[in-house]
Amino acid sequence: xxTVTQSQPEMSVQEAETVTLSCTYDTSESNYYxxxxxxxxxxxxxxxxxxxxxxxxxxxxNRFSVNFQKAAKSFxxxxxxxxxxxxxxxxxxxxKQPGGSEKLVFxxxxxxxxxx
Amino acid sequence: xxGITQSPKYLFRKEGQNVTLSCEQNxxxxxxxxxxQDPGQGLRLIYYSQIVNDFQKGDIAEGYSVSREKKESFPxxxxxxxxxxxxxxxxxSSNWRERGAGEQFFGPGTRLTVL
Numbered sequence: 105x106x107t108v109t110q111s112q113p114e115m116s117v118q119e120a121e122t123v124t125l126s127c128t129y130d131t132s133e134s135n136y137y138x139x140x141x142x143x144x145x146x147x148x149x150x151x152x153x154x155x156x157x158x159x160x161x162x163x164x165x166n167r168f169s170v171n172f173q174k175a176a177k178s179f180x181x182x183x184x185x186x187x188x189x190x191x192x193x194x195x196x197x198x199x200k201q202p203g204g205s206e207k208l209v210f211x212x213x214x215x216x217x218x219x220x
Numbered sequence: 221x222x223g224i225t226q227s228p229k230y231l232f233r234k235e236g237q238n239v240t241l242s243c244e245q246n247x248x249x250x251x252x253x254x255x256x257q258d259p260g261q262g263l264r265l266i267y268y269s270q271i272v273n274d275f276q277k278g279d280i281a282e283g284y285s286v287s288r289e290k291k292e293s294f295p296x297x298x299x300x301x302x303x304x305x306x307x308x309x310x311x312x313s314s315n316w317r318e319r320g321a322g323e324q325f326f327g328p329g330t331r332l333t334v335l
Binding site for chain 1: 253260261262263264265268278308310312316322323324325326328329
């Protein structure tokens with residue numbers, strides 16, 4: 105079974121700074137997807153970024169980028185130029201190659217606070 | 221606008237009562253999911269459905285039941301057999317038929333409190 109571990113339960117950062125959120129996972133699959141989801145105080149889950157395991161290039165979405173280390177089974181999220189709106193719970197998630205029965209496996213989440 | 225709606229936003233239940241949480245999507249997605257969220261636990265899968273009239277148990281299905289009679293709807297019933305039902309419940313959907321997809325879209329959630 106796949107597991108996802110987020111070892112830092114809580115972090116804080118000053119506005120405009122850069123912060124990195126860590127995530128490790130365990131799987132015997134070779135093809136899979138990794139996700140970072142954001143849950144702000146409204147509790148609406150929002151996809152931040154997605155990485156396909158077969159792609160060597162790290163995914164980037166505006167201020168958000170990942171450092172995907174497949175051999176180390178590590179998937180960290182870097183937030184540049186942090187904004188107050190980035191304050192949220194962040195969840196790392198794993199999915200086997202989509203094909204109909206694949207489910208998301210979530211880490212326990214990490215609370216990020218961006219301070220003015 | 222396409223999306224997922226969940227109702228009600230807040231729900232209170234007395235012990236021993238069954239209660240049904242609604243989830244509707246107009247994204248034309250085949251797959252739908254129910255997750256439970258507890259503090260410090262992340263999201264845990266209760267049930268999921270890939271197509272109409274078919275569903276499978278997730279990791280914590282005991283005390284819950286679902287139906288999938290329509291593509292757009294995936295209601296979750298929390299039965300009196302669920303020992304600790306107070307939690308935040310999230311519904312999601314995905315278009316698994318689309319190659320390279322995998323993203324799940326979430327509804328706004330329902331907060332269930334047992335009195």
